[in-house]
Amino acid sequence: MLDASTFLNKPAGAVNVAAAGATEAATGETKVIARDVSVYYGDKRALHSVAVNILARSVTAFIGPSGCGKSTFLRCFNRMNDTIEGARVEGTILLDGRSIYDPELDVVELRARVGMVFQKPNPFPKSIFENVAYGPRIHGLSRSKADLHEIAVTSLQKAGLWDEVKDRLNEPGTGLSGGQQQRLCIARAIAVSPEIILMDEPCSALDPIATARIEELMDELRQNYTIIIVTHSMQQAARVSQRTAFFHLGNLVEEGLTETIFTNPSEKRTLDYITGRFG
Amino acid sequence: MADAALPSSIDWSNDRTVARRRRRHAAERRLRYYGLAAIMTAVGLLALLLTSLIYNGYQAFVQTMITLDVTISEKYVARDNPREGNYRLVIRDSLRSLFPEVTGPADERALAQILSSNAPYIVQGRVLDDPSMIGRTVPITIPASDPFDQLNKGAVRRASPESERRVTDKQIGWFDRLDAEGRVAKPFNWGLFFNADSRLPEMAGLAGAITGSFYALLVCFLISFPVGVAAAVYLEEFAPKNRWTDIIEVNINNLAAVPSVVFGLLGLAVFLQFFGLPRSAPIVGGMVLSLVTLPTIIITTRAALKAVPPSIREAALGIGASRHEMVTHHVLPLALPGILTGTIIGLAHALGETAPLLLIGMNAFITQPAGGIFEASTALPTQVYIWADSPERGFVSRTSAAILVLLMFLITMNAIAIYLRQRLERTW
Numbered sequence A: 001m002l003d004a005s006t007f008l009n010k011p012a013g014a015v016n017v018a019a020a021g022a023t024e025a026a027t028g029e030t031k032v033i034a035r036d037v038s039v040y041y042g043d044k045r046a047l048h049s050v051a052v053n054i055l056a057r058s059v060t061a062f063i064g065p066s067g068c069g070k071s072t073f074l075r076c077f078n079r080m081n082d083t084i085e086g087a088r089v090e091g092t093i094l095l096d097g098r099s100i101y102d103p104e105l106d107v108v109e110l111r112a113r114v115g116m117v118f119q120k121p122n123p124f125p126k127s128i129f130e131n132v133a134y135g136p137r138i139h140g141l142s143r144s145k146a147d148l149h150e151i152a153v154t155s156l157q158k159a160g161l162w163d164e165v166k167d168r169l170n171e172p173g174t175g176l177s178g179g180q181q182q183r184l185c186i187a188r189a190i191a192v193s194p195e196i197i198l199m200d201e202p203c204s205a206l207d208p209i210a211t212a213r214i215e216e217l218m219d220e221l222r223q224n225y226t227i228i229i230v231t232h233s234m235q236q237a238a239r240v241s242q243r244t245a246f247f248h249l250g251n252l253v254e255e256g257l258t259e260t261i262f263t264n265p266s267e268k269r270t271l272d273y274i275t276g277r278f279g
Numbered sequence B: 001m002a003d004a005a006l007p008s009s010i011d012w013s014n015d016r017t018v019a020r021r022r023r024r025h026a027a028e029r030r031l032r033y034y035g036l037a038a039i040m041t042a043v044g045l046l047a048l049l050l051t052s053l054i055y056n057g058y059q060a061f062v063q064t065m066i067t068l069d070v071t072i073s074e075k076y077v078a079r080d081n082p083r084e085g086n087y088r089l090v091i092r093d094s095l096r097s098l099f100p101e102v103t104g105p106a107d108e109r110a111l112a113q114i115l116s117s118n119a120p121y122i123v124q125g126r127v128l129d130d131p132s133m134i135g136r137t138v139p140i141t142i143p144a145s146d147p148f149d150q151l152n153k154g155a156v157r158r159a160s161p162e163s164e165r166r167v168t169d170k171q172i173g174w175f176d177r178l179d180a181e182g183r184v185a186k187p188f189n190w191g192l193f194f195n196a197d198s199r200l201p202e203m204a205g206l207a208g209a210i211t212g213s214f215y216a217l218l219v220c221f222l223i224s225f226p227v228g229v230a231a232a233v234y235l236e237e238f239a240p241k242n243r244w245t246d247i248i249e250v251n252i253n254n255l256a257a258v259p260s261v262v263f264g265l266l267g268l269a270v271f272l273q274f275f276g277l278p279r280s281a282p283i284v285g286g287m288v289l290s291l292v293t294l295p296t297i298i299i300t301t302r303a304a305l306k307a308v309p310p311s312i313r314e315a316a317l318g319i320g321a322s323r324h325e326m327v328t329h330h331v332l333p334l335a336l337p338g339i340l341t342g343t344i345i346g347l348a349h350a351l352g353e354t355a356p357l358l359l360i361g362m363n364a365f366i367t368q369p370a371g372g373i374f375e376a377s378t379a380l381p382t383q384v385y386i387w388a389d390s391p392e393r394g395f396v397s398r399t400s401a402a403i404l405v406l407l408m409f410l411i412t413m414n415a416i417a418i419y420l421r422q423r424l425e426r427t428w
Helices: A002-008 A072-076 A106-112 A128-139 A145-158 A178-190 A210-223 A234-240 A257-265 A268-274 B015-061 B085-097 B106-113 B119-129 B146-153 B169-180 B207-238 B244-257 B260-274 B284-309 B310-318 B323-351 B355-359 B380-388 B392-422
Strands: A031-039 A044-055 A060-062 A087-095 A114-117 A198-199 A225-229 A242-249 A253-255 B065-071 B137-143
Touching: A002 A268, A002 B392, A031 A072, A044 A072, A044 A225, A044 A242, A044 A253, A044 B284, A060 A072, A072 A198, A072 A225, A072 A242, A072 B284, A106 A114, A106 B380, A114 A178, A114 B310, A128 A145, A128 B323, A145 A178, A145 B085, A178 A198, A178 A210, A210 A225, A210 A234, A234 A257, A242 A257, A242 A268, A253 A257, A253 A268, A257 A268, A257 B355, B065 B085, B085 B106, B085 B119, B106 B169, B119 B137, B146 B169, B146 B392, B169 B284, B207 B244, B207 B284, B207 B323, B207 B380, B260 B284, B260 B355, B284 B355, B284 B392, B310 B323, B323 B380, B323 B392, B355 B380
Parallel strands: A060 A225, A060 A242, A114 A198, A198 A225
Antiparallel strands: A031 A044, A031 A087, A242 A253, B065 B137
């Protein structure tokens, strides 16, 4: 069993990962350590030995052209790749020093600790309240009805949706606008008090105003949660994230402070991508 | 590049291009007419079927009844033992009082033939229900026998020579006198729904067939719904995709294509001969029919499960629901309208299935509705089969009427399926 310290004290394994070393780990608490992560879909290798450190209570953005493996990598953190027929994950991902691919670890617990918001808003076709209350209910997080209500209200407040829906908690979640639905999905994820929230292109189906609303929300949420976001929009990555990882053709090309990646990348491919020469 | 190969300008108005466009439009019109013609043919055939059924069958929904003033004389029926009374003589006496001029055993027998030969039992039934009738004269309505029912409905023509019909001129005269006295009526034939089968067309009804079909479908539903849904959920949500599940899938599709008569043979060999279950019983019918509906239910349930968007599954799994919770809390409720629709359509299919029921003996002659799933019974389609095979004139229209009743049940079930689908269907 590998433990976190072996990785923290050594320079990162992959050549390209210049930034994910021990020096920057000191600036914040490292929440997730991924080393040598490869993903295969059948015989096809979608991700090549990726290594990255995710810092706690910050926003990390994964950027890159379509099909570069960033979503695939994101889905490794809550083992959503397990649900895809023929998908296979190799390598090590440690959450607070513990491997999430440990056979002893219950994936149900993992997914409660690592919440996810998807590309297309996908509220359950149930009431707004039921959408938010579902997670706490199945995990038994509330002792009473009032407790459950409290959790739902707090989650909706944190997701910035409370004022818009407080009068219609029993109306179907699918009746909300796209942006509201996505915030409902964020509230649903928050309701089980996750430590990490994964966001897979959460704004790609939304208009600019709804997008701005979600970006603001991310900025608030990073006070309490570790957020990893996959995005197609480089501007979005620049606006919301503290660290950025650039993927290309299944490889992690470069990872570092967002500021550095966008102003002074060390790789030519990164520079070409952020200046719009491909992708 | 290949720019040189492209024409620089196209003349859209010369004869060749215009003719070409006209041909394309004509082809489109032709296709539309073919489709229209196909639909007209289908609707026409359906209309033809219904018209011929209604034309042949509507007469069976009314029944000629004759009202007699019957004197329940203590001479024939003892007050302390009404069951053993001689009701044949009770009928004879009441006919004698109406037709005093008819004498002699041959004529008296001919006169009695106007009434259903079940008449003594009908009177007996009334007396047993109300013993205070004994010693009094009461009006009792008795079905006319089949030849006179047909005569009254116009199916037996008076103009035809006497030797070619089952009613003599003399009998027609008596019948007309009864009619003139207002004793003949043609009310709605409730007996068609509330009587069991009989050798006498005027007494035969579908009660036995309807209860038999009901019990068989009940058994069929109780077996095929849970088994079918569970199998579909396993195959769709839990089974690994490998060679074994492929084989199972192919075989389920094969099962759907197996002729139902084969399931009947299986039922005969396994359920009746090996397990020794009772013959002609709805439980065996239901078990055999569940083999017929099972593939339908599995296939439609799988389609309904497939139609639930993957985003809902991801949403459930993403907040830490187990697969079991994902299926029971989210996927199944969303697939339920589709599952119910498939089940009802499967059951409707089973309701009309005849061949397997013939093989397990549900085409027996049974004069009492089944009291449970273990008692011998017929079913609606087998009743149609039995009646279609009967020589009496009255069974011709009754066969059509039975088919109409069967179709009515089928249409009702399909309408429920459509209603459920539209009512419960969700959009997301």
